[in-house]
Amino acid sequence: MSATRILAVLIKEFTQLTRDRLTYALILAMPIVQLLLFGYAINNDPHHLPTAVLVQDHGTFARSTLGALEHSDYFDIVETARTPADLDRAIALGRVQFAITIPADFTRRVVRGDHAQILIEADASDPAATGSAIAALAALPQEALKHDLTGALVARTSAAPPFEVVIHRRYNPEAITAYNIVPGLLGIILSMTLVMMTSLGVTREYERGTMESLLATPVRPLEVMIGKLAPYVLVGLIQTAFILVLARLLFGVPMTGGWLPLSAGILLFILGSLALGFLVSTVARNQLQAMQMSFFYMLPSILLSGFMFPFRGMPEWAQIIGSLIPVTHFLRIVRGALLKGLGFADLWPSLAALAVFVLVVVSLAMVRYRTTLD
């Protein structure tokens, strides 16, 4: 062992590190950005979840009950439905996380002590998003009417709770996490392999020097892109087929329908991921940078898309960032189609978002792709 020789190698490494400015900057900036971004964005105990109500009883008790729900900080009443069908649609489309029905005979039954009930339907496709809100409901019946039950009714407060909360966990009644995670994994696995594989495409041509020959031929940018990406569309489709079959066989993930919008979503998502990889490869100067950039894209795709942590649990700014990530929209399509059986009519906003993403990224890649060595 020679200290001089170790020092020689060590100093050389440091010198080379400072030569590669971008890599150096990424090494320093990545942890800071990620810490701030994800530290503030991720919340495993989401509050203020959007809730729709169908109130068929306009008495004081009903009002107090709703007041108590809002007071819990878990439920934000954003929609008042007129009919049960309206209410059902609000939760099916994912506009709200909870749908609450207060039946017409609520006040009468509370007064009589005759099994008064309210119905709370939760969109439990992501059990983590609803878990703590549902747990908070246990104390509701005791607390909600404390101030209203006066006079002759004061006895109601001491005995059994004045009403009962009936909870329906829809789309995933047994709160099985895999039902939510496995379809989500489809999005994560597809973007991980497709973005990374294609991000090396153009960069490798430059690194190996083959780009110079390619550019001297009459081949056009769009031709290069389509030619480079087409094989990976097939790779993506095969991966999708594998994952869906295993999701059914091993995890018993329900597949209630929506196959057409699902297929459209899968195709758009594969195209978007590939185009993004191609864009990265036109920006990165070497393959290491291409890998770093793809990785930089993967983390928010996992953490801010609603894959790992409830989307609604994030602050608004983080939800806006999340909406820019294709995985977010893809997850809505996969979960909406498989777990809820939604069709085109219901899923079009997410499909449109993916289509816009594909267009924007392809255009950017075409602008970035250089037809000369300038």
Next chain:
Amino acid sequence: MTLAVDVRGLNKSFGDKHVVQDLAIQVETGKITGFLGPNGSGKTTTLRMLCGLLTPDSGEGEVLGLDFRKEAERIKRQTGYMTQKFSLYEDLSIEENLTFVTRVYGLDNRRRRIDEALERLGLGNRRRQLAGSLSGGWKQRLALAACILHEPRLLLLDEPTAGVDPKARREFWDEIHALSAEGLTVMVSTHYMDEAERCHDIAYIAYGRLMARGTGDEVIQTSGLVTFRAEGPGADRLSRELAGRPGVLMAAPFGAALHVSGTDRAALEAAIAPWRKPPFRWTEVEPTLEDVFIHLMGRSKDNFE
């Protein structure tokens, strides 16, 4: 006489480096023109501008009769460009590389063209070998075959024989002359003097400017250089004493002999006078191309640095 290349006022800068400056060059159809000059003189940049790989900052003219600023796409289809570094796919076989090229150019009769190219290369029985496993000489022949598959009218070769053994180099040049005899115009950059002598014409550029143009003999004549050769024991060791004397522009050992050159005959003769006696034998010789080039390199340095 028709011109395959006729461009003027070519300029190209990278950042604050003015790599090609007001370059004008004409190349006659069917001729082999050698492109010479020191490293970083703008040879590669010029070749790349001619085949549309780089956009000139300014300049005008025709390549193959087409406006080279506006019709780069059409010029590309009729031009073969061989890069300095091997730039075919090392992880594809010889045949797969050639097939790729025929497809990119949208050629007909692919099978026949590839078979002919392999035949010409003498690689028929190794067609399935990976390009990356070939030796330097074979890689360079494969690269040449790939860039003439589409039957270009203009061939641009950027230091094609760097790092290739003498036998392979000679075969390569035989091939270039054969192509030229078929009417192909060739521009080839090189650092080798023997290769410069194999060209019909020479263009010498330094610091982005054209310094000399013509056949080898013309370049030597117009240089105005006078060269004396000294032989005898220890003649080569005189270079240190002669260099720097007034009238001596260069004093370079050639084996055991010494070449001393200058443009002013009287001053040069005065400079060598003290050693013009036995045991040294002095003769006036024709300057070699190398003498001229080293002289030009030194002069351009004085002018532009």
